[in-house]
Amino acid sequence: MKRVFVICAALLASPGVAQDAVPARTVEGELPGGARWQAVVPQNFNGSLLLYSHGYSPRKDAPEPAPKEYRELLLRKGYALIASDFGAAGWSLEQAVPAQRAAVEAFAAKEGRPRRVMAWGSSMGGLISTALAEQEKPVIDGALAMCPSIGGAVGMMNMGLDGAFAIATLIAPNSGLSLVNVADDMANGRAAMAAVAAAAQTREGRARIALAGVLGGIPGWTRADRAQPAADDFEGQVTEMAATLVMGTLMPRNDQERRAGGAFSWNTGVDYARVLDQTGRRPLVEAMYRRAGLSLSRDLAALAKAPRIAARPAAVRYMMENYTPTARPTVPVVSLQAVGDGMTSPSLQRAYTDAAPPAMASGLWYNGAGHCRLPAERVMAALGHLEARLDGGAWAPRPSAFVDHTPPPMVRACIRRTGKTGPVCK
Numbered sequence: 001m002k003r004v005f006v007i008c009a010a011l012l013a014s015p016g017v018a019q020d021a022v023p024a025r026t027v028e029g030e031l032p033g034g035a036r037w038q039a040v041v042p043q044n045f046n047g048s049l050l051l052y053s054h055g056y057s058p059r060k061d062a063p064e065p066a067p068k069e070y071r072e073l074l075l076r077k078g079y080a081l082i083a084s085d086f087g088a089a090g091w092s093l094e095q096a097v098p099a100q101r102a103a104v105e106a107f108a109a110k111e112g113r114p115r116r117v118m119a120w121g122s123s124m125g126g127l128i129s130t131a132l133a134e135q136e137k138p139v140i141d142g143a144l145a146m147c148p149s150i151g152g153a154v155g156m157m158n159m160g161l162d163g164a165f166a167i168a169t170l171i172a173p174n175s176g177l178s179l180v181n182v183a184d185d186m187a188n189g190r191a192a193m194a195a196v197a198a199a200a201q202t203r204e205g206r207a208r209i210a211l212a213g214v215l216g217g218i219p220g221w222t223r224a225d226r227a228q229p230a231a232d233d234f235e236g237q238v239t240e241m242a243a244t245l246v247m248g249t250l251m252p253r254n255d256q257e258r259r260a261g262g263a264f265s266w267n268t269g270v271d272y273a274r275v276l277d278q279t280g281r282r283p284l285v286e287a288m289y290r291r292a293g294l295s296l297s298r299d300l301a302a303l304a305k306a307p308r309i310a311a312r313p314a315a316v317r318y319m320m321e322n323y324t325p326t327a328r329p330t331v332p333v334v335s336l337q338a339v340g341d342g343m344t345s346p347s348l349q350r351a352y353t354d355a356a357p358p359a360m361a362s363g364l365w366y367n368g369a370g371h372c373r374l375p376a377e378r379v380m381a382a383l384g385h386l387e388a389r390l391d392g393g394a395w396a397p398r399p400s401a402f403v404d405h406t407p408p409p410m411v412r413a414c415i416r417r418t419g420k421t422g423p424v425c426k
Contacts (some may be wrong), residue, residue: 035087046078065184155414163216163249213241222342224370244342252341273293
């Protein structure tokens with residue numbers, strides 16, 4: 001199984017529409033830190049430079065100025081496209097943010113300062129784009145974060161830990177699953193997938209999948225090739241949760257933990273009965289437990305008694321400083337998410353837009369499912385929404401391409417605060 005087991009937008013993106021190649025030239029170079037950058041400038045350059053940040057990849061790939069499904073459409077509209085290779089592989093935000101900023105400066109030195117620079121990115125790249133938008137002296141004018149890990153790694157991985165804790169405690173108690181300090185992410189994931197697949201065949205197992213999925217922020221629709229289950233179709237929703245439960249909760253950790261110097265996720269002091277109530281999704285879980293003839297209170301008591309996981313304070317500090325947003329952008333940010341993303345929880349987008357000043361952040365919802373399977377027309381509409389904000393100074397009404405949607409809250413959100421107040425983590 002490939003390591004795209006976690007959020008890897010480049011391998012999960014929607015197919016594009018074939019178009020004739022647009023006449024364009026390539027500009028490239030190497031940055032002082034060793035990262036490579038590349039830009040594509042069309043003949044009809046409109047003065048706007050789009051800075052693309054890709055999603056998680058275990059490899060340091062060549063610079064990707066734009067995903068292939070969007071590239072020709074953007075060039076046709078006159079945008080110049082640019083990206084760096086971050087200078088590092090994996091969860092490399094610490095290296096990616098300065099490398100992306102330096103790529104813009106290198107482009108300006110060779111080609112002149114563009115009229116406007118907009119960052120955009122998928123999955124982890126959405127968090128990178130958001131970090132660029134939160135800089136005190138930004139090199140960009142606005143950002144579009146797509147299918148983004150915009151809630152930050154600390155809150156996202158704590159939410160994943162909550163779901164994984166329920167899997168390990170209730171679904172696979174004797175499987176030896178590792179929740180932090182994982183020696184082999186892929187072997188751990190395979191064991192979890194086998195346990196969840198077996199559980200999905202029984203009513204008892206499906207009830208516990210519902211509980212783990214709700215605690216882990218997994219929506220009730222996750223697959224692009226399946227219709228959205230009705231609001232009262234709890235069985236259908238649990239089937240959708242099961243499809244991405246492991247990928248959305250036992251996300252690869254060893255890359256991040258190696259960078260941080262240890263475990264940075266924790267559930268010490270967490271009351272899972274209270275968390276369940278705060279999600280607003282208790283009726284779904286209760287219905288599944290009734291159908292299975294199981295006691296929800298007994299399983300919640302088992303979670304309460306299970307040994308907790310503590311984080312290393314230094315590792316938390318590192319992840320807060322390098323992988324966690326402030327929700328205080330200095331330039332406008334648009335976040336674009338599918339309502340049925342089972343790998344990057346839609347609750348992450350809600351957490352950010354709830355915490356950010358409304359004048360500076362706007363959340364758009366695509367009525368579809370799957371991780372980073374965003375049709376080109378939706379991406380263009382979201383980009384147009386950002387440009388309208390930059391031109392007019394205020395958010396225009398929500399474009400008709402998007403729907404009104406409010407996902408469950410991110411119960412254990414984490415926001416980085418500068419100064420004396422410190423981080424805000426629930």
